[in-house]
Amino acid sequence: MAPPTLCILRETPTNRYSLNAVAALVEAARVAWCPARSARDLEAAAAPGTAVLYSFMTPDLERVRGEVGALRPRLPGVRWVAGGAHPSADPEGTLALGFDHVFVGEAERTLGPFLAARDGPAVIRDPEGGPAELDPFPALSEARPGPVEITRGCRGGCRFCAVGRRRVRHRSPEAVLAAAGPMVAAGRRVIRFITPDALAYGGGLGAVEELLKGLRARGAEPVLGTFPSEVRPERVTPEAAELVARLCHNRTLVIGGQSGSDRVLRLLGRGHTVAEVVAAARNAAGAGLRPHVDVIFGIPGETPDEQAATVELCRELHRGFGARIHAHYFHPLPGTPLWEADPEPLYPETEAFLVGAERAGYLDGSWRDQIALARRIREWAERGWIGRAGRLGG
Ligand code: SF4
Incomplete structure (x- = not known):
């Protein structure tokens, strides 16, 4: 499988701050990204080789499950990637929603290698739980100002x-x-x-x-x-x-x-x-x-x-x-x-x-x-x- 040509960041009112940091990591991996603020936007932007990134919390579970279940059969060749609070707490349950990969915990040191590689495991964890220091990693993308x-x-x-x-x-x-x-x-x-x-x-x-x-x-x-x-x-x-x-x-x-x-x-x-x-x-x-x-x-x-x-x-x-x-x-x-x-x-x-x-x-x-x-x-x-x-x- 080739590296993704584009990352689609599935944006919702509750995840936009975490996506600001994710966008910076995607940029650091030299992969283009775009936001999708609706399922329709996502479907329009996705193509074979695209990675779609969801970051979500437990209250969003039913909506995410419904959306991924509906879109996945219509978008062959897309990789479905999850991270954030809920996927980190329940990676196996999140895979069963229809995701191909789940990032557990902090992704500063794992997302870049994943995007650059031809493939990755279903559950991806930083063995040390994340970086020892935050400074080497940008707080947010300049294209996505925020907290x-x-x-x-x-x-x-x-x-x-x-x-x-x-x-x-x-x-x-x-x-x-x-x-x-x-x-x-x-x-x-x-x-x-x-x-x-x-x-x-x-x-x-x-x-x-x-x-x-x-x-x-x-x-x-x-x-x-x-x-x-x-x-x-x-x-x-x-x-x-x-x-x-x-x-x-x-x-x-x-x-x-x-x-x-x-x-x-x-x-x-x-x-x-x-x-x-x-x-x-x-x-x-x-x-x-x-x-x-x-x-x-x-x-x-x-x-x-x-x-x-x-x-x-x-x-x-x-x-x-x-x-x-x-x-x-x-x-x-x-x-x-x-x-x-x-x-x-x-x-x-x-x-x-x-x-x-x-x-x-x-x-x-x-x-x-x-x-x-x-x-x-x-x-x-x-x-x-x-x-x-x-x-x-x-
Ligand atoms: S564990 Fe820390 S972050 Fe969580 S509610 Fe308590 S003080 Fe706040």
């Missing part, structure tokens, strides 16, 4: 999360500035970041300050600690909040709160307390930043009283500090320690609160969709679409 990944991995062990329990690597300030430079020069001065724990960049606030000052000196308006990054509550000290308020463009801080129960926070392996969530909101508000606090309802093992405590925490954060609440409903993700666990129900009092707070304008989030999603994920597993091999990666 710059400054930190990858997280030492946290949150049991619902697929990002945790992975070694942490930071992109150096010089490499971040190099990635941001072309965007600033093109007039995109607002620079956002991808990081699971924004205030931990570089190992401490000194590194965060150096990065932010370097960006501002080059005309950028950095946005740190809000979408697509967030902060852990114990890091939102008065000094950290003041730093963000002084050097960043954003006036909100997204804080991972998750529960109003210390017992549930321990069950989740969060490593912080409810009091630290309250202190984080207080410190953010004190610096002039609006706290936007993530909470999860229906966490496995959560009692009705503990769910009510999360509702009360939301009220307290809003009343005391003007916080906005970002509400989630627990849905199990393959490759996480809570994959086998079912969510607790959303109790009527909780639902009444969520609806009321939405109407009052201080609560957002996809909690309704996630109730249905949790059910669908279980159905997909029962149908054998997830975990066919009886084991999951992650």
